[in-house]
Amino acid sequence: MFKRVKNEQGQNNTDLILRIADNANIPNDAGNKDWIVYQAWLIEADQQGNSLNNQPLSAD
Amino acid sequence: MARTQLDPTLIPSATQNIRNILINGGMEIWQRAVTFTNPATLTYVADRWKVRTSQASTVIVTRDATILDSGIYSFKAVLTGATGGQDWRIEQQIENPLEYKGKTVTLTARVRSNTTNSNRIAIYDGVDTTFSSYHSGGSTFETLTVTKTLSGSATELWALVGMLANGDKLNGTYYYDSIMLTISALPVSFVPPDPQQEFARCQRYYEKSYDADINPGANTALGIVYIPMAGASTSVVQYGSLQFKVPKRVTPTMTGYTEGGVSGSWTVRTNGANLGDGTFATDNISTTGLRVRVTAIAGSPITASASSNWYMAYGHFVADAEI
Numbered sequence: 352m353f354k355r356v357k358n359e360q361g362q363n364n365t366d367l368i369l370r371i372a373d374n375a376n377i378p379n380d381a382g383n384k385d386w387i388v389y390q391a392w393l394i395e396a397d398q399q400g401n402s403l404n405n406q407p408l409s410a411d
Numbered sequence: 412m413a414r415t416q417l418d419p420t421l422i423p424s425a426t427q428n429i430r431n432i433l434i435n436g437g438m439e440i441w442q443r444a445v446t447f448t449n450p451a452t453l454t455y456v457a458d459r460w461k462v463r464t465s466q467a468s469t470v471i472v473t474r475d476a477t478i479l480d481s482g483i484y485s486f487k488a489v490l491t492g493a494t495g496g497q498d499w500r501i502e503q504q505i506e507n508p509l510e511y512k513g514k515t516v517t518l519t520a521r522v523r524s525n526t527t528n529s530n531r532i533a534i535y536d537g538v539d540t541t542f543s544s545y546h547s548g549g550s551t552f553e554t555l556t557v558t559k560t561l562s563g564s565a566t567e568l569w570a571l572v573g574m575l576a577n578g579d580k581l582n583g584t585y586y587y588d589s590i591m592l593t594i595s596a597l598p599v600s601f602v603p604p605d606p607q608q609e610f611a612r613c614q615r616y617y618e619k620s621y622d623a624d625i626n627p628g629a630n631t632a633l634g635i636v637y638i639p640m641a642g643a644s645t646s647v648v649q650y651g652s653l654q655f656k657v658p659k660r661v662t663p664t665m666t667g668y669t670e671g672g673v674s675g676s677w678t679v680r681t682n683g684a685n686l687g688d689g690t691f692a693t694d695n696i697s698t699t700g701l702r703v704r705v706t707a708i709a710g711s712p713i714t715a716s717a718s719s720n721w722y723m724a725y726g727h728f729v730a731d732a733e734i
Contacts, residue, residue: 358694359649359704366694374675375666375731378696382661384733 353377353389429593429602432516433503433570434459434612436590437603438474438486442617444626445474455733457486458613459503466497466580480521480552480588481601488573488585497580500573501587504734506660508537508568511594517558518543518570519598523586525550529574530585534559534592537566542575552586556598614657616734620727627729628672635670637725638703640679646689646711648679648722649704659698659732667691667703668727677705677726679713686712691726698732 352371358364367378368389377385440458447456449468455461456472464470469492479485490499505511516534524530527548532555533540543557561568572587574580589601604612610623619627620634638651655663669676669688677691689708693701705724713722 356692357706364694367696370664373666374691375664376691376693376696377664378662380662383664385664385731 353392429595429599431602431604432505432511432568432592432594433590434616435609436592436601437482437484437609438588438590439482439484439606440610440613440623441474441484442613442619442623445624447472455617456501459616459733460486460501461503461733462499463502464497464499464580465577466492466494466499468492470499475586478523478586480523480586481603482588485586485588488587490580490582490585493580493582496578498574498577499580500571500575502569502571505568505570505592506734508565511536511561511568512565513561513563514594515558515560515596516568516592517556517595517598518592519554519556519590519601520572520587521552521589521601522546522555522572523550523552524548524583525585526581526583529579529581529583530572531555531575531579532557532590533571533575534561535567535569535571536561537568538562538564540571540575552588554598558596558598611657614655615660616732617730618655618657618659618663619729627666627727628668628674630670630672632670635725635727637723640703640705640722640724643713643722645713646708647704647706648689648708648713648724649702649706651703651724652700653703653728654700655698655730659730660734661732662696662698663730663732665691665693665696665701666729666731668729670726677703677724679705679708679722679724681721681723686710686722691728 354369356364356369367376435458450462451467452464471489473487474484475487520532524546528545530546531543533542541559543555591601593599620636640648641650667677676688679686687709689705692704692706695702
């Protein structure tokens with residue numbers, strides 16, 4: 352599972368995503384294997400109505 | 412005066428200088444851990460080597476120092492729960508396969524197996540797979556070899572070792588060592604690499620602040636990183652710079668740990684004392700470094716943001732840029 356995070360302006364950080372299992376910061380890089388896994392998860396989550404867009408941002 | 416002449420038999424041949432395309436073929440480097448229980452498919456074990464399997468249970472992978480072919484360690488896998496019809500292998504994917512299109516490469520490995528018709532090696536180029544013969548099962552190290560001319564339309568270059576086909580996965584004890592992939596039509600004996608260079612080659616894909624033999628998440632101060640922070644507010648310190656020892660293959664996944672081993676957290680301190688733990692947050696991650704922030708610091712203890720540059724953040728990190 353993954354979680355969106357804020358950038359320093361308090362907005363949704365589109366440059367990375369947080370992996371909840373180990374709190375890893377996964378960067379938005381098409382060659383990053385964890386980002387590839389996240390993209391696959393995102394498609395499945397969206398199809399099941401569990402889009403991250405419905406989740407609040409984590410707090411600073 | 413007679414000229415000094417070289418004895419041609421003492422001049423290294425071209426094949427003796429062939430580079431191993433594989434990294435950590437000697438199974439000497441294990442940065443993630445040295446023991447794995449039932450590693451899931453696509454889990455990296457020894458550096459640059461990942462498991463691929465249709466059945467992860469029941470397998471114990473260890474770095475072994477007693478039964479080996481070269482160096483001081485070998486790869487050991489003990490399988491006890493095979494149920495038939497399954498496969499289990501380790502593989503290394505080469506980062507730049509297109510550079511090998513159309514070339515003839517040879518993979519050799521020293522394999523020890525106590526079961527017949529289970530273990531062999533293979534080369535995959537994205538088009539098809541070419542296999543070696545099986546290990547005899549005689550409980551001694553045997554050299555397995557396979558040569559393949561890669562397709563002109565090759566998209567991958569993988570070295571595969573283990574129980575490769577459905578049904579090959581058998582209960583037993585297996586050792587893999589001295590694995591060599593070269594541009595050659597003939598087998599080339601394993602050449603031990605320079606340890607420093609080999610470790611740096613591994614760090615292109617995986618780097619940690621911990622000592623080489625300390626697992627990420629361990630409770631240790633050895634190797635811990637202290638970073639001065641240039642900005643602060645009540646519960647955040649930020650603008651710290653962390654640079655990698657070796658540039659990464661791609662922008663890496665970053666995981667932080669406190670000294671005590673708490674994943675996802677770092678600690679903030681002043682000259683006098685620790686102020687508390689907060690979330691290890693990053694931005695501007697690149698292949699060479701990143702900017703560190705520590706957010707949601709427990710108790711919002713930061714009070715002197717106008718003079719924030721005496722705040723330090725510290726912790727361990729792992730940067731993972733594997734394929």
